[in-house]
Amino acid sequence: MPDTSLAHVLTSEGWELLNSLGPYLESESFKLNTDLRKAGHSPELVAAVLTQAKLRMKARTKFGPFADHMVFTSPGLEQATRLNVAALHAQRYVEAGLEKIADLGCGIGADALALATLDRQVTAVELDEITAAAATINLMPWPDAxxxxxxxxxxxxxxxxGVWLDPARRTTSTSGTTRIFDPEAFSPPLSFVESLADRGLPVGVKMGPGIPHEALPGNCEAQWVSVDGDVTEATLWFNALRREGVRRAALVIGPNGAAELTSPVDYAPGGEDxxxxxxxxxxxxxxxxxxxxxxxxxxARSLGGHLLDEHIAYIGAPELMETPFARAYRVLEVRPYNVKALKAWVKANGIGVLDIKKRGMSVTPEELRKQLLTGSGKGPNKATLVxxxxxxxxxAIVVEPVVP
Structure with a gap:
């Protein structure tokens, strides 16, 4: 269903119907569709409302209970900042003493919502008419937005x-959305962001986490953010929003809170001591x-450890140390990578569940797992290979995950 279906939801009939529904359940969607049409609602309206109800349910992972009172487009939800991360963005503007913020390319309004919650005066700008309508609904509770x-x-x-930007990094077609990787192909492009910073404006911009270090402007702080192990963004901060002495940072958000690691210098591949x-x-x-x-x-240095290979992000260490910045595994055995020998090892050890992690090797874990388990029987044991x-x-390193 194209996102233009949101226009049906924003009628009085559609809005009332959407908010009368309980939580969306895929298993009950067919029956609900049938019941609503029997009640006299048009097929187009029913489809639009059920699409929106499904998006609200999906949005709970980013917005929690706020999602139940918001509206979404599929691309807008996909790119929207998680609410807990948007709150951290907004806090930067508060700490910098910035009051009147322009959110350029606001999407469905996630970051504008966080700024408004912290009593900032926000003007959210969005080119797409339907997405702008969604943002308007989502920001209605805040009179200063x-x-x-x-x-x-x-x-x-x-x-x-102050200015915040979340450039569009995807193109949308009838077959879905496609990610864009060139920062100059974003809308607006990174060069536009730099032009604002060159004027002295405090600017924050959300980029995709894959932005290469060589593409980073020289006058910004770059902060990569992960939430529960998922890297969600790289945020660039300019002028008053940039922290002194921080060139790059990793902010790790998990069940026990947030932890950050920073460096004052540019990344130099191969230059680490x-x-x-x-x-x-x-x-x-x-x-x-x-x-x-x-x-x-x-x-690696903080753990008293070393890299296993200078080009690969695995660390070896003699002792177990707790860190929010890495997951620990106890090493049980190191084996040569040989598919035939590994298959025999799986069978001999009665392994029925096999987790495979890899770096620096052109192996597809799903295909290898199937190959190793086929014909080995459904053993009772579980193993992890790195x-x-x-x-x-x-x-192939046989490891055991260490429970934090």
Whole structure:
């Protein structure tokens, strides 16, 4: 269902019907569709309302209970900032003493919502008419927040003391959305963001986590963020929003709160002052934000460990140490990577559940898992393999996850 279906939801009949429904359950969607049509609602309205109810349920992972009072487009929800991360964005503007914020390319309004919650005066600008309508609904509870439909690059910033941007990084077609990787192909492009920063404006911009270090402007702080192990974004901060002495950072948010690792200098591949050595008693897998920020060597040093290979983000260490920046595994055995031998090992050890992690090897874990388990019987045991390189050697490290 295209996102233009939201227009049906925003009629009085559609809005009342949407808010009369309980939580969306896939197993009951067919019956609910039939019942609503029997009650006299048009097929188009029913389809639109059920689509929106499904999006609300999906949005709970990002917005919690707020999702039940919001409206969404599929692309808008996909790119929207998680509410707990948006709150951290907004806090930067508060700490910098910025009051009047322009949110350029606001999408469905997630970051504008967080700014408004912290009593900032927010003007959210969105080019797409349907998405702007969604943002208007989502920001209605905050009188100091308003939505303007228009081009972010043409918006007059006179009187604003801070700017936030979340450029569109996907193209939408009838077959779905496609990710864009070139920062100059974003809407608006990174060069536009830099032009605002060059004017002295405090600017924050959300980028995809895959942005290469060489594409980073020289006058910003780059902060990679992960939530529960999922790297969600790289945020660039300019001028008053940039922290002194921080060039790159990894912010790791998990069940026990947030932890951050920072560096004052640019990332220089191969220039880290850390040893490379053999597999040790424990193997650590750094968080994705740490890897993206180029801070693996910093974590290795903090653990008293070393890299297993200078080009691969696995750390070996002699002792178990608790860290929010990496997941720990106890090493049980190191085997050469040989599919036939591994298959025999799986069968001999009665392994029926096999987790496979890999770095630095052109192996598809799902295909290898199927290959190793086929014909081995459904054994009662579970095992974890880490496939990687040690210099020129390919190995399979048998590990046991350490429960935090």
């Amino acid at each position: 308003k939505v303007v439909q228009g081009n972010a690059e043409d918006f007059d910033l006179s009187g604003f003391d 850390v040893a490379v050595g053999a597999v040790d008693a424990f193997l650590y897998e750094p968080d994705g934000a740490v890897i993206r920020a180029g801070l693996v060597a910093d974590v 496939l990687t390189r040690l210099g020129e050697d390919r190995v």
